[in-house]
Structures are given as structure tokens and as C-alpha cells.
Amino acid sequence: MENKAIYPGSFDPITNGHVDIIRRGLKIFDRILVAVLENPKKGPLLTTKERVDMIGKIFKDQEKVEVKSFHGLLVEFARENGTNTVIRGLRAISDFEYEFQMALMNRKLSPEMETLYMMPSLEFSFLSSNLVKEVFMLGGSVRDFVPGPVETKLGKKFGTKKRVQIQQKAGKNAGYL
Ligand code: PNS
Numbered sequence: 001m002e003n004k005a006i007y008p009g010s011f012d013p014i015t016n017g018h019v020d021i022i023r024r025g026l027k028i029f030d031r032i033l034v035a036v037l038e039n040p041k042k043g044p045l046l047t048t049k050e051r052v053d054m055i056g057k058i059f060k061d062q063e064k065v066e067v068k069s070f071h072g073l074l075v076e077f078a079r080e081n082g083t084n085t086v087i088r089g090l091r092a093i094s095d096f097e098y099e100f101q102m103a104l105m106n107r108k109l110s111p112e113m114e115t116l117y118m119m120p121s122l123e124f125s126f127l128s129s130n131l132v133k134e135v136f137m138l139g140g141s142v143r144d145f146v147p148g149p150v151e152t153k154l155g156k157k158f159g160t161k162k163r164v165q166i167q168q169k170a171g172k173n174a175g176y177l
Helices: 016-025 048-058 074-080 093-109 129-137 148-157 160-170
Strands: 004-009 031-037 065-070 085-089 114-118
Touching (some): 004 016, 016 031, 016 085, 048 065, 048 148, 074 093, 085 093, 129 160
Parallel strands (some): 031 065, 085 114
């Protein structure tokens, strides 16, 4: 039987840290389903379709990686897609409490569900999508933090002028964290 895991997240946007976790996961699993949460209420920077397309582009030569969007309960989506194993990255102790709660809630909802935590490479341990968004929207370079297609997409969607306008509209204390 195929050994498949699901890697869920918001991926707004996918970072080099997420890519690192997927590559590590591929050493253990035959197939990884990257599950992009549809979260319009969180006001994502990129639409669900853009996030899915971008991940598809990054892994276009890797047939073991599949990308889909989902809404509703993760455990149900995982079951519908034939897996009981969730992969999540764990960067620091600060991630632990949220992850612990989520893993135990998922186990309660679906006792056969297991969550496997993987540590990203040290160089990505400080990275988060929220920080990337903040740096980008304040005009900083995100080249070292995200795959090429993400940098290109962000640049096309939010030119410098648009970023300044969004910042001004949100007020000088606006943050993306
Ligand atoms: O990248 P994120 O935002 O930390 O990912 C969070 C995600 C998508 C894994 C989590 O919000 C999730 O699984 N949402 C689906 C809803 C759900 O199943 N909730 C109950 C279990 S916590």
C-alpha cells in the first residue's frame, strides 16, 4: 500500500522552510499531499488558487507531490484522500503549544490520525509566512526566503506603488503578523 502523508497549511505564501519540510517528508513517504487551507476570512495575501498554482509550479517535476485546497476539518479531508498521517514542521518551542493542541484535537476527532513533526534546516528556523509578508509589504527583499515563483508572483501582484498604497491605507502601525 502507498505510504502517503498530508502536509496542511495556509501557505500564504509557501516559504523555503515549507519546501524543506516537503523534501524531508519525501524521504519517508511515497507521496505527499500538500493541502492548502481555504481561509478567505483570514484575508490572505494570495488567493487559494494562486497558492495552489504556485506550489504546483515549484514541484512540477516531482510526481510524488500533489497539491489540493481544502476547507472544513482536516481529518475529514485526510480520510477522503486516503491518509492518516499529518506532517507539520516544528521550528521552535514557540510552535509547540499550538501544534500540540492541534495534534491532540485531530486525534480526538479521528483516533487513527497521527501527526509527525519534522524540524526544518536551521537556516529556515526563523522563517514564517507572516514575517515574509511583513518584510515584502514594507518593501524588503524576500529573495532568500521564498522560492523564485513566489517572489515573482508577489512582485507582479503587488508592485511597489500598490504596496505603499496598502501601507498608507492600513496606517503607519500596520503589520502583517
Ligand atoms: O499554516 P497554518 O495556518 O499554521 O496551518 C493551520 C492548519 C491549516 C493546519 C489548521 O488551521 C487546520 O488544520 N485547519 C483545518 C480546520 C480543522 O481541522 N480544525 C480542527 C483541528 S485544529
